[in-house]
Amino acid sequence: MSDVQVPEIMRQGKIAPWLYVAPALLIMTAFIVYPGINTFLLSFKNADGTQSAAAACVEEHLFNIDLDPNELNRKEVPAELRTQFQEHDVTLTPRARVEVKEAGNEWTIVDGRKKYVIQSKDQTLNVYEKEPCWGILENYRYALTAPIMLTAFRNNLLWVFLMVGGTVGLGLLIAVLADRVKYESLAKAIIFMPMAISFVGAGVIWKFVYSYSTGQVQIGLLNAIVTKLGGEPISWLSEPAVNNLALIVVGVWMWTGFCMTILSASLKSVPTEIIEAARVDGATEWRVFWKVMVPIIMPTIAVVVTTMVINVLKIFDIVYVMTGGNYGTEVIANRMYGEMYVSHQSGRSAAIAVILILLTIPFMIWNVRRFRAQEAIR
């Protein structure tokens, strides 16, 4: 993004430049800036955006106990309280301690991460379980600690490692191999073709490959191969051990062409003299590749990797079309969609969106820096 110097002669008119920028500026403000800020603010609001997110914090009334309140004005949990809790299927660990909030009126029992509130009301003691609450950041608590979100984070990590590794590795391999054959453009077009297909189309294509039936005839190619080899047919998309992998394969199929094209262009810019010199010196092809080509195209590889990481973090369509995030295949972006349009929890959805942006920003900055450095060398 180097600043192109504007020739002196062209510095005319004060309003004219703004007229050129205005249409783009207006539309982008209306469709990206305003809704973006709106969503950011929503992440601090409750489900329908009318109150602060803290309103979503709840205390659940568990049961009443029968105890002399004076017994509670000590640190240790009275044995009587323990048995009464036990009667309601709540086991307190030996670590549990009583904290006096308001003598004779309100106490808190802290047991590790769990909190129980005891309130005196009309001569009875009410026990509430206190859900952990982050106040106005409540939506972020959900986004960072809910089990389904933890699954989503784990899956996204898996996606990042396997899909980025798969696309960049295969892309590089194909770029190198295709460079040596006469049908280079045909081979590259075949690998690149899935980029032109919609995720929905790719979803149909691969659902057919993964098709599973309990009967004799398997019309899905993969299960036909498995049964031919004597194995049991596998339900690829609902079997938790393989379904994430099955989805990542679709992603690799779609995006390898992207990596291949960029890496191939970069490989072609490696000066042939250097490669020839290495070959004349007796280096094997393997060594030429690792010791000469890879170091030279390393900046490009880095850019491709970060670009892919950003893309994969936002992966949505494949999961949405093929499994809908069921059977343990949830990812962050699909959760964001689900919270918004299925559970109608716009606050949570917005918080997930903000977290997603925060995750991508470091890669973005790194990418831009790298790109600038490269431009400066040229």
Added chain:
Amino acid sequence: MITDRIKMILSGLPTHVVLIGLCLIWLIPTIGLFVTSLRPFQDINESGWWTVFAPRETAGQDVYEKYLAPYYGPDGKAVEGVDLFDPELIGEFRRSIELTVFLREQVEEGKVQLEELPDTQEMTELLAYLRRVSGVEDAASRPRFTLDNYIDALMGYRGRDSYVEDCAAGEQALDLNCNITDIMNPRGMGRAFVNSLLVAIPCVILPILFAAFAGYAFSWLHFPGRMLLFALLVGLQIVPLQMTLIPVSRVYAQLGLNGTFLGIWLFHTGFGLPYAIYLMRNFIGSLPREIFESAYLDGMSHWTVFYKLALPLSVPALASLAIFQFLWIWNDLLVALVFLGGQKPVLTYQIGNMVSSLGAGWHLLTAAAFISMALPMIVFFALQRFFVRGMLAGAVKG
């Protein structure tokens, strides 16, 4: 000489094997879909697409030969008064239990001395065989390939046979007329194709036009805060699409823009702009400055320079952008789902619906998927050069 050449070919062999292998892996899923979309729907669930040229199953013949041939003869006519290959007789047996009953009666009447009747599984195969050889079920003469799936998908036909058959028999569904107007049936892919075009074309032209204006201003016009504004606009690329859907659809609801083409045009324009501006500015900014300087010295205005010089010179960038934007819009599901939904169904929306509601209707699903893939594939293969160039230029977003 010759041994050298053989050695050379052999040393290159692993390369070819790996590369061709990978290309095949990449191609086979799509080929499978394409072959399936051309098969009669009766075949699709009975056998894998790779068996399309294999002889159709002849199961049942061995059962016939084992149990019935000794009595009824190879032509089924050996017993007087009974012709097992007669379509009228076999046509009465719709299920294997009916054939079992018939054979039992034959034994009781003393016409044959069958000691043991075929078991249930064998009886099913036997009946299938008899129906086939007697010509009741015309599986053998059924064509291996058909265009019926495409016609059914285009017209939005959802019946049990096919659009062509039903229309020939005069049994068309209520919303079909059996003439060319059916292609605009709201349930069909034909209508969805038109809708997709109506969405895509303005969504390609508008952002590119605005981005060309802005790109020109950011490279060759002077105004305060130029670089900062440019960096900000380009930085907007990190905003995920999903983040803006709710506020925009709320505003649209108030303005009555939900379910209209105008609404989706504006939204896609907004989202296409950051990348488009980035690409256009980089391209227009890299044009030689002498051209612009001399044009100004000749007394040309901003506007003339823009549309007489900048625009024609940036045709390659415009072409790459147009392809990108077209593929992105054509393949988009989410935005169409939220802003158009079922009111103006586009291709991706219709297929998404079929996936969830039809389940195993592979004959329609595969044909529909290919209808939606046809145009982007043509665009891609025809204009691959521009596509690759645009991708290389924009590989580093930001």
